Amino acid sequence: MLLNIPHLCNRPLVLSANRVWRSYLGGSLLDAIEGKPGGEDGHYPEDWIGSAVEAVNPREHARAGEGISSVELDGTHHRLDELYRAEPEYFFGRGHVERFGAQPEFLVKFIDSAERLHFQCHPTKAFSRERLDSPYGKFEAYYVLALRPGQETGEVYVGFQWPPEREALKRMIEEQDITGLTACFDPLSVKPGDVVIVPGGTPHALGAGVLLVEILEPSDWVVRFEYARGGYVLPEKDRFMGRGLDFGLDVFDLAPRSLDEVRARNVCQPQMMAADGRCRRERLIGEAQTDCFQVWKISWHGECRREVKSFCIAIVLKGACRLGGPGGWTATLKQYDRVLIPHGIGQLSLQTEDECELLECYPPQSAPETESLLS
Template sequence: MNSADAATGRGPVWLPANQPTQFYAGGGAIEALRGTGKARTEFGPEDWVASTTPRYGKQTDGMTKLADGQWLRDAVRAHPENWLGRAHSDRFGADPAVLVKLLDAGQRLPVHCHPSDAFAQAHMGSHFGKTEAWIIVGTPGEGGSVHIGFQEDLSSTTVADWVAEQDTAAMLSALNPVTVRPGDTVFVPAGLPHAIGAGVFIVELQQPTDLSVTLEWKDFLDSEAGGHLGFGYDVVLDCVDRSGWDADRLRSIVRHAEDASPVTDLLGPDAAGFFRAQRIRGGATLDASFSILVALEGSGTLRTEHGEVAVNKGDTYVFPYAAGPSAVDGDLVAIRCLPPEVSQ
């Protein structure tokens, strides 16, 4: 596809790795997936795929640049109906309303959470908060460790004291330890405190912001201000979900979706208002939609109304709405990430 077609959103666009520097280590699993020499591993644990979202406090860092040098964000703004479809554009404007990352935790991530839409709008000047979801694609050994939600109801004073004292042991022991394996998915509502363990490799979908309230900032961030994003912990701790999450509640957000069907819905209806994800295989037929494709295994061909593209393990593509419906051939296994559900 020529650069003009790519920029105007008339066909699929292959994307190279896009790894902004982070505060934590990782990136080896991204390099292994994409192939030697295609990714950066020193403090490059996140690959922001088809990103129109910059890192917090930055102008363009984290955003995707097309082959012609144009930011994907600007291309979408110039041709929103081509890229996103009319119904999505009518609801969200020229914003895909989703951010997709490959995240390879080379070390345990700190305990943190993210604000809701309402909190972000009221306190942070952002239309979107940051509900997210994890599709587990790699773990060490027999499984990886994540920590999700407090085991019991906690007072605001207790949480504030832990943060003020940077009591890591208390924070971690208060969270539910959960073992995850490839094929599992975790839906993480805004406000839910969590930490991802070392060696867990995920495809992450989230609302298009970089808003994180880091409860455990010591030994991770340069300063306390980074933990509260400059708003103060007296403000941002109000976004933390301090309710208890028992086994039944956890089962509602941690799922196993191993399925050999051509198309498998991975996240279910609770996530559909924020983003959607499918595991696709050869034989799949796909509707027209803005989508981000991450190829995990094998190889194949995606045939669209305007031609076909070869997809191999490690490839990432962005598909505009105007590419139309498509069909998948071959032994390809991929994750197809989609924006919030709207009626076209």
């Protein structure tokens, strides 16, 4: 039985900002997206979208429930994780719930970097199951939205192009030899529209001045092997997931990765999956890249309709549109607005005067290719 909350049933949920404290600086572009005048960079450079995941932060910056999204329904705020648990089949469908439970099985974020992020590495799912007693590692993907004004290209550091031996890496981390650590990488240039995947075990960092959508496994596991960013030094317990440096080093894949290999293995090319008159859908990340989530893009002008057979978090990449659901529900969305589309609504209508694009993020084992698209 659906929750007795007016207007919850049979409509998407438009999501508001959900900013999260992080140890690096950024966020002025997110302020602009939210319509805040005079945006400034600070320690809230991320916006967690449709999240049922609680952020893990140093004790002095920890807030209960930080990272978990909420929605306002008839003047009352409801935590999304509680709504998910109350109505799991409505949000996710029976098959998803039987396999994964009452949560999306992935996390979506906006990230706005004023500076290069910490050099870091995340565990694989296998490592987490064996060593962290967790079902999740942290496979992540980036969709580049924009660069800061005056910046022609962005950078992402993906894997060691010049990997040190384990003991040499340990020494550089202990001594915080940032020059030496930086020399292990050749940064990859990125531009708006690029899609990059970062599997668990890959040492990496996002460069300065990049606004992107990050899609990842629903965890906050991280080995930060650079301790200080944004004028803040991470406490020892927050560097290696509450363990020691030797444990943290076990997370690393130290295989050399040339930039040519990174471009071939980690930069994803879109695959056209459907085109019908004024509408088209592309798969950006699918099962060939990961079993953790899928990422698609829909582009259209005029009016089209699509079936809904899976939970989805969608973000307006370009243009503006009117989104319609059952019962005459509509919402007008502009660039960078985000919306949660429950499994149970059945169908959406999409209307725009000019071309509009939506980024669509799906759980694993969903089948967006079976959702018919009609113009």
